[in-house]
Amino acid sequence: MPASPRPRGSATRRRTFSRTCTTTTLTFLLAWVGASNLSGCAVGPDAQPPTNKVPQQWSAELARGLTTSSPELGQWWSLLGDRLLDELVGRAIAGNTDMKGAIARVREARARRAEAGGALAPSVDLSATYTRRRSGGGGGSAAASVLESDNFATGFDASWEIDLFGGVRRTIEQRQAELEASRADLGNVLVSVLAEVARNYVDVRSLQARIGIAQANLRSQTDTLELVELRRAAGLSDELEAAQARYNVADTRARIPPLQTSLAAARNRLALLVGASAGALDDELAAPAPVPSAPLTVAVGMSADLLRRRPDVARAEQQLVAATAAVGVATADLYPKLTLNGSIGLSSLDLASLGSAASRVFSFGPSLTWNVFDAGRIRHRIEAQSALQEQALATYEGVVLSAYEEAENALVAYVREQVRRDGLQEAVGAARLADQLAHTKFSSGLIDFQQVLEAERARLVFEESVEQSTAAVTTDLIALYKALGGGWKSATWCDDSPCASAAAPR
Numbered sequence: 001m002p003a004s005p006r007p008r009g010s011a012t013r014r015r016t017f018s019r020t021c022t023t024t025t026l027t028f029l030l031a032w033v034g035a036s037n038l039s040g041c042a043v044g045p046d047a048q049p050p051t052n053k054v055p056q057q058w059s060a061e062l063a064r065g066l067t068t069s070s071p072e073l074g075q076w077w078s079l080l081g082d083r084l085l086d087e088l089v090g091r092a093i094a095g096n097t098d099m100k101g102a103i104a105r106v107r108e109a110r111a112r113r114a115e116a117g118g119a120l121a122p123s124v125d126l127s128a129t130y131t132r133r134r135s136g137g138g139g140g141s142a143a144a145s146v147l148e149s150d151n152f153a154t155g156f157d158a159s160w161e162i163d164l165f166g167g168v169r170r171t172i173e174q175r176q177a178e179l180e181a182s183r184a185d186l187g188n189v190l191v192s193v194l195a196e197v198a199r200n201y202v203d204v205r206s207l208q209a210r211i212g213i214a215q216a217n218l219r220s221q222t223d224t225l226e227l228v229e230l231r232r233a234a235g236l237s238d239e240l241e242a243a244q245a246r247y248n249v250a251d252t253r254a255r256i257p258p259l260q261t262s263l264a265a266a267r268n269r270l271a272l273l274v275g276a277s278a279g280a281l282d283d284e285l286a287a288p289a290p291v292p293s294a295p296l297t298v299a300v301g302m303s304a305d306l307l308r309r310r311p312d313v314a315r316a317e318q319q320l321v322a323a324t325a326a327v328g329v330a331t332a333d334l335y336p337k338l339t340l341n342g343s344i345g346l347s348s349l350d351l352a353s354l355g356s357a358a359s360r361v362f363s364f365g366p367s368l369t370w371n372v373f374d375a376g377r378i379r380h381r382i383e384a385q386s387a388l389q390e391q392a393l394a395t396y397e398g399v400v401l402s403a404y405e406e407a408e409n410a411l412v413a414y415v416r417e418q419v420r421r422d423g424l425q426e427a428v429g430a431a432r433l434a435d436q437l438a439h440t441k442f443s444s445g446l447i448d449f450q451q452v453l454e455a456e457r458a459r460l461v462f463e464e465s466v467e468q469s470t471a472a473v474t475t476d477l478i479a480l481y482k483a484l485g486g487g488w489k490s491a492t493w494c495d496d497s498p499c500a501s502a503a504a505p506r
Contacts, residue, residue, distance in 0.1 A: 042166020043335065044328020047177075047321040050393060052400055058303045060411035064418045069299035073309065073486035077198050080292035080474065084284070085201050088274055092197045095275025099193060102186040109182040113175040119168045122160035127345075129153045152354050155345015155361070162340065167332025174325035181318035187311030187488035193273060195482040199475055200270045201292070206471035207263040208288035210464055211256060217460045218252045224439070224456065225249050228449065241449035248453055252460065291470055294477045300411065300484060303404070309485035310403045316396040323385070323392035330382045336370035403483070410480040417476050421469040428466050431459040 062068065072079075077089050093099060131151040163169055225245040231237035267285050268278040307313050342364030348354045371378065438455035441447045481487070 042169050042328055042332075044166070044170055044331040045324055045389075047173075047324040050317065050320065050396055052307065052397075054304060054307065054400065054404065056302065056304045058300070058408065058411060060408050061415060062300070062411070064415045065295070065297045066411065066415065067297060067299050068302055071299040071301045071484060071486075073481065073484055073488075076481040076486040077194065079295050080198070081295075082201070082289075082292040084289075085198060085292060088201060088270065088281075089194060089197055091274040091276075092193050093190070096193050096273055097275055098189050099186075102182075102189040106179070106182045106186055109175070109179040113172070113179045116168070116172045116175040119161070119171065120163060122158050122340075125157045127153075127155060127157065150349055150351070151347070152349070152351050153345060153347040154354070155343055155347075157343045158341070160340045162338045164338055165332045165335040167329055167335075170325045170328035170332060174322045174329060177318045177322035177325060181315045181322065184311045184315035184318060187485075188315060191311060191482055191485060191487050194487040195478050197270065197273050198292075198478045200266050200273065202471050202474050202478070203266040204263060204270065204285055205289055205291045206467060207259055207266060209291065209467045209471075211259045211263065212288060213460070213463045213467060214252060214255050214259065217456065217463070218249065218256070221245070221249045221252055221456055224452065227443070236445070237449070244449055244453055248456060291467075292474055293470075294414075294474055298414075298477065298480070300480070303407070306403060306407055306484065307400065309488070311485060311488045312399055313396075313403055316392075316399040320389070320392040320396050323389040327382060327385045327389055330378065330385045333371065333378045333381070336368055339367045339369070341365060341367055407480075407483040410476065410483040414473070414476040414480050417469060417473050421466065421473055424462060424466040424469050428459075428462045431455070431462045435459045 058068075077085055129151075130153075132148070133151070134148045161168075225242075225248075228237055228242050228245040232239065232242050267281055270285070271278055271280045274281070301309075342362070344360075344362040346354050346359045347361050348356070348359040353359060435455040435458070438447065438452045442449060442452045
């Protein structure tokens with residue numbers, strides 16, 4: 001008996017009503033979820049700028065050209081006025097292996113940040129399957145007992161976890177802070193590399209000057225030895241004076257090889273810093289040149305501005321932000337998770353009818369999961385993350401204190417070394433005069449050779465000491481620029497593109 005039209009109409013209305021209610025419910029649910037996401041509600045603590053009890057003024061004496069004017073730290077090495085040093089700095093930024101590793105770490109952190117952001121979007125999978133089934137029916141006839149069938153299916157499966165309590169957003173916040181920390185770490189590596197390039201370049205020039213001083217004194221002492229030998233041949237001097245003159249020459253000659261060894265090591269270190277093999281810079285650095293001198297005026301700014309200049313402080317602060325966000329990530333596991341699931345596709349026993357209306361299948365609906373019992377594992381995880389946050393805060397505070405200590409020590413060293421250099425320069429003038437007078441009087445027979453020896457040794461010692469002090473003044477200035485965070489902002493753009501020059505600040 002055929003079915004009456006009324007039941008069919010009722011079934012149609014029921015299906016339409018069911019779909020309408022489901023659509024209305026889904027629309028309301030999506031609107032509520034969207035409003036929840038836009039509200040920005042996220043569990044866990046929000047990152048707060050740490051308080052710092054830092055002095056507003058330097059405790060060290062600002063003398064010898066130091067001023068509190070706003071410093072130009074972007075390319076501080078250019079203030080030393082050495083073109084070859086400028087070139088070496090550019091090569092180090094482009095080729096230093098530590099820099100390359102730091103840049104790669106920034107790219108890694110950026111990719112992890114993008115990966116975390118992808119969790120806010122739905123996940124859609126495409127699938128296509130074919131199944132051939134054969135089963136035994138258990139009948140008396142062998143042919144009748146075997147059943148075979150095909151199944152073709154294809155479609156899309158979608159899943160969207162709604163970030164109700166901000167766990168995903170806290171993860172994104174954590175990854176963003178880790179990205180900023182990696183950028184600050186790149187800056188920290190950059191500051192150290194620049195300082196090491198300049199310091200080793202100063203060492204090269206200082207060692208060349210000290211070798212020149214030793215060679216000049218060796219020539220002078222060799223002339224003195226010849227004079228003593230002539231006097232001994234004429235009966236005006238004895239063998240003791242000749243022996244003293246010989247060991248004085250031999251001692252000065254013996255000073256040169258260790259200096260040459262140190263010079264080769266400094267050149268090789270410089271080659272390593274620019275990403276080249278040992279000996280690659282020997283030709284460029286073969287000709288001696290003066291040690292780069294410090295400018296007459298050096299601006300260091302106010303001590304309160306130190307924190308925003310130091311990349312290690314910025315890195316520690318971002319690590320604190322990341323640790324704080326991680327507490328929120330762990331806290332979100334205490335709350336339920338809502339996921340919207342859906343699929344649409346085609347399924348048929350016949351490949352030819354796979355695209356027909358009868359083969360269309362779909363399903364959708366929300367699912368709610370809530371870990372109501374886990375023996376306290378989540379709360380213990382939150383406690384552990386909170387302890388890591390406290391560690392990050394302690395680390396940050398320690399980095400801040402170390403930054404001020406380093407800057408204050410650099411200020412004192414720079415000022416005091418200039419005072420020492422001035423004293424040594426005065427001593428050099430007196431030693432040279434004493435050496436000249438001693439030779440004159442010895443030639444006239446007014447004094448013995450012992451006083452000549454003492455004058456020559458004093459001259460060599462003071463000349464070498466003043467050269468070392470001159471280099472130390474420049475090295476202390478380099479340490480001061482490093483302590484102030486100099487050079488960080490000059491090439492942090494390297495994390496996005498290859499670093500070809502330090503002359504293009506971001």
